Amino acid sequence: MTEPIYVIGVGLTKFDKPGTKEDDYPDWAREAATAALSDAGVDYDAVDQTFTGYCFGDSTSGQRAIYGLGLAGIPVVNVNNNCSTGSSALWLARQTVRGGLARCVLALGFEKMQRGSLGLKYIDRTNALDRHLQAMAAGRGGWEERPYASQTFGDAGREHMERYGSTIACWMSVAIASRSVRRHRRAMGCAGSRARCRRAMGLCWCGRRSSR
Numbered sequence: 681m682t683e684p685i686y687v688i689g690v691g692l693t694k695f696d697k698p699g700t701k702e703d704d705y706p707d708w709a710r711e712a713a714t715a716a717l718s719d720a721g722v723d724y725d726a727v728d729q730t731f732t733g734y735c736f737g738d739s740t741s742g743q744r745a746i747y748g749l750g751l752a753g754i755p756v757v758n759v760n761n762n763c764s765t766g767s768s769a770l771w772l773a774r775q776t777v778r779g780g781l782a783r784c785v786l787a788l789g790f791e792k793m794q795r796g797s798l799g800l801k802y803i804d805r806t807n808a809l810d811r812h813l814q815a816m817a818a819g820r821g822g823w824e825e826r827p828y829a830s831q832t833f834g835d836a837g838r839e840h841m842e843r844y845g846s847t848i849a850c851w852m853s854v855a856i857a858s859r860s861v862r863r864h865r866r867a868m869g870c871a872g873s874r875a876r877c878r879r880a881m882g883l884c885w886c887g888r889r890s891s892r
C-alpha cells in the first residue's frame with residue numbers, strides 16, 4: 681500500500697486586479713512561499729525540489745521567483761499548463777514524493793497578468809489551440825470579433841446546451857452559483873483580506889452575472 685502524501689503548509693498573497701498590485705512577481709512568490717513554509721513549520725533547507733507554475737512570463741521566471749528564498753541549488757521545474765497550471769504543479773510535487781525522489785517538495789504558483797482580455801502573445805508561430813479554435817469556428821458558423829477566451833468557454837457552454845439540453849438556468853444554478861458561492865465563502869473564511877472579492881455574495885449575484 682502506498683504511503684500517504686501530505687500537504688503540510690499553505691500560503692498565499694492578496695489577489696488584485698491586473699495592473700493594480702504593488703511590487704512584482706518575485707516579491708509575491710517569496711511572500712506566499714515564506715507563509716507556506718512557516719505554516720508547515722519547516723525551513724527552506726528542508727525543500728528538495730520545487731515546481732513553479734505560471735503562464736505569463738519568461739521561461740525561467742520560476743527560478744527568479746525562488747531566488748528570494750535562497751540559492752539552495754535544488755531543481756526548479758517551471759510548469760505552464762493554462763488553467764490547470766496550479767493543479768499540475770501540485771500533482772508533479774505529489775508524484776515526486778510518491779516516487780521516492782524527494783521527501784519535501786514546494787509547489788509554488790504566481791501570475792502577473794496585463795490589463796484587459798486575454799489575447800494571443802505569439803502571432804509568428806502555430807497557435808497551440810489552432811485545431812480547437814478552427815473546429816469551434818466551423819461548428820459555430822464562423823469566428824466572432826470578441827476575446828477568444830470568453831468565446832471559447834461561452835461556445836463550450838452553448839454546445840453542451842445543444843447536445844444535452846442543458847439550460848441557462850441549469851448553468852447558473854449548478855456550474856456558477858453553487859460552486860462560486862461555496863468557493864467565495866471558503867475564501868472569505870480562510871483568506872480574509874487576501875481574497876480578491878471581500879464582500880459576501882449570494883446566489884442572486886451569480887444570477888445577475890451569468891445573464892450579462
